[in-house]
Amino acid sequence: xxxxxxxxxxxxxxxxxxxxxxxxxxxxxxxxxxxxxxxxxxxxxxxxxxxxxxxxxxxxxxxxxxxxxxxxxxxxxxxxxxxxxxxxxxxxxxxxxxxxxxxxxxxxxxxxxxxxxxxxxxxxxxxxxxxxxxxxxxxxxxxxxxxxxxxxx
Numbered sequence: 440x441x442x443x444x445x446x447x448x449x450x451x452x453x454x455x456x457x458x459x460x461x462x463x464x465x466x467x468x469x470x471x472x473x474x475x476x477x478x479x480x481x482x483x484x485x486x487x488x489x490x491x492x493x494x495x496x497x498x499x500x501x502x503x504x505x506x507x508x509x510x511x512x513x514x515x516x517x518x519x520x521x522x523x524x525x526x527x528x529x530x531x532x533x534x535x536x537x538x539x540x541x542x543x544x545x546x547x548x549x550x551x552x553x554x555x556x557x558x559x560x561x562x563x564x565x566x567x568x569x570x571x572x573x574x575x576x577x578x579x580x581x582x583x584x585x586x587x588x589x590x591x592x
Contacts, residue, residue, distance in 0.1 A: 467536065468545050471559040483549030485579040490548040493583035501584025504577050509555075511581065514563060519588045525563070532562035540589040551582045 472480040487497055505511040505519070514529060516522040519537035526534050535542065555578040558566035567573040573581075 467539060468542055470546065470550060471535075471562065471564065472550050472553050472557075473560065476553070476557075477550070480550045480553035481547045483547075483552050485548055485552070485582065486576065487579070487583075490551075490579070490583040491586045493580075493586070497580050497583050498587055500577075501580035501582070502587075504573070504581050505584050509567060509573055509577070509581055519585065529563040532559075532564075534563070537585050537588045543586065543589045548582050548586070551585060552578055555581060 470477060485493070487493060493501075505515075506517055511519075512523050513525045514521075514523045514534035515537060516526070516534075521534045521536035523534065537543075554564060555573070556566060556568040556575070558564050558569075568575055568578050
C-alpha cells in the first residue's frame with residue numbers, strides 16, 4: 440500500500456506546487472500590452488466616446504459580439520470571469536477575469552482595444568482586428584461591454 444500511495448502523493452504534490460507557482464507568478468493587474476506600445480495604446484479612444492458611458496445599444500451589441508462572433512467566451516467565459524472552456528489550456532497566461540473592478544480601474548479603454556486589435560504575444564490572445572475577424576468598431580463595442588462587467592465605485 441505504501442509503495443502505491445507514494446507515487447500518487449508525489450504527483451499530487453507536484454500538481455499543488457505547480458498551481459501555487461502559477462498563482463504566485465501571475466499578476467492579474469499586469470498590462471498585456473508590450474511596454475514599448477503601452478503609451479500608444481493608452482491614448483486610443485472609441486469613436487463613440489468613453490466606453491464606460493456607452494449607450495445600452497452599443498453595450499448590447501458588444502455583449503452579442505463577445506458571446507458570439509468575437510469568440511471571446513471560449514477563453515473568458517460567457518460572463519467574462521476567465522473561466523471559458525479553453526481557459527484551462529492557457530497556462531501560464533490564463534485569460535483575464537473581466538469582472539475584476541481593480542483590473543478595470545488599472546486599464547484604459549485604449550489598452551483593452553489594443554489587445555483585441557493586436558493580441559498578446561506569448562499568450563493565447565490572438566489578434567482579432569488585424570486578422571479580419573472583427574472590425575475596429577466591433578472591437579470597441581466589446582470594450583464597452585467589458586466595462587459593464589464591473590460596477591465602478
